[in-house]
Amino acid sequence: MSTPAPYGRPPLRTVQVLGGASAGSSGQVRALATGLTARGVRVTVCSPQRTEEAHDFTGAGAVHVPVPRRGDPASLAALRAACSGADLVHAHGPHAALRASLALSGRPVPLVVTWYSGGSWDGSRPRVRELVERRVARAASVVLGATPELVGRARSLGARDARLAVLAHPGARAPHEGDMAGRTTADPDKTRAELGTVGRPLLLAVGALHAGRGYRTLLDAARAWRGLEPQPLLLIAGEGPLRSQLQRRIHREDLPVRLLGRRTDVPELLGAADLVLVPGCREARSVLAQEALLAGVPLVAAEVGMMTELVGGAAELVPHGDAEALARAVTGLLGDPYRRQRLRVASRALTRSWPSEDEAAAQVLRVYDELTM
Template identity: 60%
Template structure:
């Protein structure tokens, strides 16, 4: 569906929105850029409040939006700057927990008069005292927001349980992706070169993508690779991402002689997927996974933990295994590598499942309908 510009329902003045972004999450940053482009194209004035490094990476200004540097901080100076930027807005839309909490402070806490929309892309993860702090922030944000848009049903349910007045399901489109699968001939042409560069010539290539953090389940992935060493040829596991666990994971790989390579943060995931035989998602907690969407769209069979929003996202188009079960993950990979028929079935199911996900236009349409609902003048009786 393609939207066309229509006269503003707000009189002669265009709708003025402020998008608040923390800048720490690639998925939410890409969504804000996509949303800004769609809104600007439809006559909405958009100001994006985000750290300068996010602007350098995602070029919000290139969409026609106005970018203002606001640090990823809740100190009084940053909150005051955000308050000034939101003062003339018809509506404020915050993305992610930390950006939403700063916005709540900037708008005056429980006395918010400007409509505040919060998109909850995924749950923040922490342990100990910090986990308690995150729960406090969640309650404050959920109870203050006018509308909470959850990327998965699980997040919507949690928002309601945490006190949200109005929580709605709003799946976020994968930016830059249409409903047409990639060209199979082009993919096959690129595979040999990419596989050679990764050292996977003549052996299966398994791909995992994501930050090297505890909840991603990479410790379980390394446990599973021990079972794959008995295969001939031995599969190579490539992990694209950076994070605090890199040194710990690298030590295990070297000490246990595991067939795993950590290749750091990459901006060519589509090329890596074109070369992969399987995609792996061992996360203990996951919302609307970008890797899962990319894999199904690219016709790469996916093995994923049955956790969070993954079952809702992939349906029957992936091999789901119990979370935190390294043996189940290992067995599923062994079975798939030995069963080309099953891999082919998952590819076809993946294409059908990807066709059910919203496009960028549809995502913009849903968000804009919420904006209109919240900013339309109340008719006099």
């Protein structure tokens, strides 16, 4: 049950707008909904239905309104109706922010925008992207950037107010709540047996099978550990347009790689893995990298985006797109249990310092209060 609004004020009514199914932004909205509703804020989440099915915003106390990721009149009308009566609208990502600004056209409702990534958009030309971002930056009352670079970009595009966002990490907890965040109670041996990977090292990558996530580099690297004994098996959990292309290559080159498709048991997979691999990332902060560190699984990641700032010395970093360096890092860690243990210790120390979901919600609520008092 939500706590009452403070000082007798009527509950703040907010609408959270998501454009797609990004694990990073959807996870942040889920965490935000939990923290806001606990503080007496009324939260409505507008997103595609499949995003609600994956992240269960209603389970966090929010009202979910299914709105497809489209800019057609019917979708905009549905979004405009959902925003009717809101005290504040918070859009997550430039696509969602553009649609929210159109839905709010003519209404004096504050618009907060969070930018999670500065990467290119699928099917968008750089000029189109810049025009959209410029309109969004100028329409927003406040832009919250996931990185200092995104804050600077928002300011350069004309944002009235741009600040660094405090983003929750998946499963992060306040220090007094213990160090079990990100862990699973599942039996790793049972998970390995179900996957058919008993007696061999298990490597794990998770993410949509899209260009820009480094899967081609990952398959290049997999050739290097075919000769190891026992031979490691790489599991890739995720679905996407590259699946058939990747599967053909795995079969043609007889690579020790298995495509698992979309999975709902990633914590169990993490608990069974010897190493987690992030060969590329389109998010400012890789969700998988955070989950691996929270679970205490040694991580090998491409040095791209904010990865260095995110993981510090708690992971093995390699140049982006360098398959040989990735293969060396993997084979080196598999042969060095002491190095793996040092990474586990470093990850525990690092994750204790991460902001919790509650701290992230508190920062956002302070912004809301500034705009609605």
